[in-house]
Amino acid sequence: MNWLVVVAGGMIGAPLRYLTDRAVQFRHDSVFPWGTFVVNIVGCLVLGTLTGAAAGPDLRLFLGTGFCGALTTYSTFGYETLRLTETGAGLYAVANVMGSVVAGLGAAFAGVAIGQAVWP
Template sequence: MNWLLVALGAMVGAPLRYLTDRAVQSRHDSLFPWGTFVVNLVGCLVLGLITGSSTDPHLRLLLGTGLCGGLTTYSTFSYETLRLTETGAGLYAAANAVASVALGLGAAFAGVSIAQAGWA
């Protein structure tokens, strides 16, 4: 049963990632991968909220592992950072790497803090 919850969450998360990425990126005329950056930060925040709350373990599988796992994308982040480096946009690549890790951790910590303050 657990695998089904993960699969259902991922079935929503993956298309949501694609659609959000396209919508965000279409609004920016920049080499910086804003779409991937945004979905990863949102996923970190949501996962922090889920893990910081006292939600049901099945809900954690559905939303945490499934939805957030399908929404966020470390592989695309890595690929886009590599492509920026290869095309001579080293400053964008460095900014993407540093900001994604720092702000992603910050978003996760913020989500946990918000959840604990609101659902404690």
């Protein structure tokens, strides 16, 4: 039965990832992959919040595994960073890697603090 909870979360996260990526990227005339950057940071914040709130197993499966698993994308991050490098946008590639790591960890830590503060 747990797999149905994961599927339900993924059914929301996957289209939200696509729509968010397209909406964000449409608003930025840049080779930098802002859409992927945004969904990955939001996923880190949500997962951090779940962790800080000590959410129950069903909510962790639904939001953590299903929703965040479908919303975030390490493979696209890797591919887009590779493409930036291949097209001569090496500084953007470095900014993508460094920014994603720093902002992602920052969002995860902030999420834990939010989760602990709101749901002690």
